[in-house]
Amino acid sequence: MSEDFSDIIDQYQHAPGPLLLVLHAVQRKFGFVPAAAVPYIADRLNLSRAEVHGVLSFYHHFRQAAPGRHIVQVCRAESCQAMGAEHLAQHAQQRLGIQFHETTPDGEFSLEPVYCLGNCACSPAVMIDEELFGRVSPEQFDALLAERGGD
């Protein structure tokens, strides 16, 4: 694992203000930023562990634990609320049997809230693994999960 971190840091070390670039690259590779990466990154970028942890924990996008195989983001911002997003959010939690910020016990789906996907003329919006969906009804939500192996 530390060789992986090392390769990533080699790639970005000389970029100005490299920490976010490094964290993005680590998360792209592992799906999250493993705890072991923090002291390693801190050492190589000449930062304190607190600084790296501070950045890691500040941004909603960075995860500190492994997510499910699929990441399901349901928009909860105003435009989607105007089109029934709260109902959809309730439905999503019920359907998956988990709350927001949780992963299903079989490790298939992580459910995350998101505040705007920029698809506001087609609310409510959902993003699954960077694929965007508009005007998502509860029935369509179920179909999207089924296509991805959710029963």
Add this chain to the structure above:
Amino acid sequence: MSAVVYVPRDAAALSLGAERVASAIAREAKSRGIDVTLKRNGTRGMCWLEPLVEVVVGSERCGYGPVTERDVPALFAADFLNNGAHALQLGRVEDIAYFASQQRLTFERVGVIEPTSFEDYVKHGGYEGLRNAIRMQPQEIVQAVTDSGLRGRGGAAFPTGIKWKTALEAPAPQKYVTCNADEGDSGTFADRMLMEGDPFSLIEGMTIAALAVGATQGYIYLRVEYPHAERTLAEAIQSAYKAGYLGADVAGSGRRFDLEVRLGAGAYICGEETSMLESLEGRRGEVRVRPPLPAIKGLFGRPTIVNNVISLASVPIILQRGAQFYRDFGVGRSRGTVPIQLAGNIKRGGLVERAFGVSLRDLLYDYGGGSASGRPIRAVQVGGPLGAYIPASQFDTAIDYEALSGIGALLGHGGIVAFDDTVDMARMARFAMEFCAIESCGKCTPCRLGSTRGVEVIDRILYGVDRDGNLRLLEDLCETMVEGSLCGLGGMAPFPVRSVLKHFREDFLKPPTR
């Protein structure tokens, strides 16, 4: 001869199945032995018609929409390649009333061209502005932008030319041009649509800005929620380098400009310019105390221009057609055009670019067609989660910075979110505080603690606990946040709350919910 068919690659169109439609067209053409060239454009902004398929017939583009993959065999059967009659036939796309009545300047090419084709961009007037700018002195470029009357389209409405002048006059060995593409306001998608539909106009705008202030490095700070825009920008930047329009010798001018996309990481606050700069430097997105202004001491301590996507993408046409051309659009101190985004509970959601001065009512009903649910529109939130809720009695207000601030509202980034009469406005006020609590950077107390206390006070009102006292407390709290916060997040989150207290107070006084 091959028939040419356009299917949008814009994220909104893709979210409604455009990719499957494109595949179905290719498949059906093959099985019928018809030679079809599929081109992928951005969206025209008529999102309710997406996926909107356009067929080139002679010199016209004829539309069909909204098309699903199931419609494709029937479209071929109806000879849609020759504008054949079909239930989804729309006729000439430019003649559709929603589109025909717009004044497309910044979005002139969006939906028309292939976004990442350098040749297509140049063929449609691209880089004429830059070529003019290369022949001008930096002061003349700044003067043209000042004279155009362009004000920051991100939301702050600060005159762009004045910002540029400050950066131009700040001596430094290194300056930066940064683009704020952290479009986090709910109800807005103009930046995304522009970046996905005409990324070169942003690249050209940033290049002109760099020539104007003497910057050699640019960054586009893009929100991570926009993976489609990221891919489109990356492709376009690569093409611009290849064509010699970025790099060591921009278009033969002898001037260097390098451009890079940096991704945000899901923090709304990073749309605030100083917190965006912190994030670009690889730190927590905590706001900086101003002064110093970023134009004097910005990224890595150097003079830095921070402009929104739409502001920068409006620069090429100003340099191409002249400042006077641009400022002839608009009213009062709001010059030029503005892309209005119709969102939420609206029948015909999408993007409308018009000169300033059009009324909310015209936008909601003439363009938007009323609510999607068919019920009366009770309120609209203009300008994102920090914007006021406006009641139906004020729908005659014009889209104009000053007219909106006159009724205690703001234009922000131009998003309009419509709500029908089933909305509980007290819940929306609570959400404004809740959102502020989730997204506060934590640096200043009024925002960090005030927003959490705001949620609690609203809950007590809804539960029926000492309603009069808590309503007074809420007004006090709003005042403290507005006056005491470091930036617009804590300083403006009370705007929607106050607007609900003013226009929809009855929703706070319904029978207690517990």
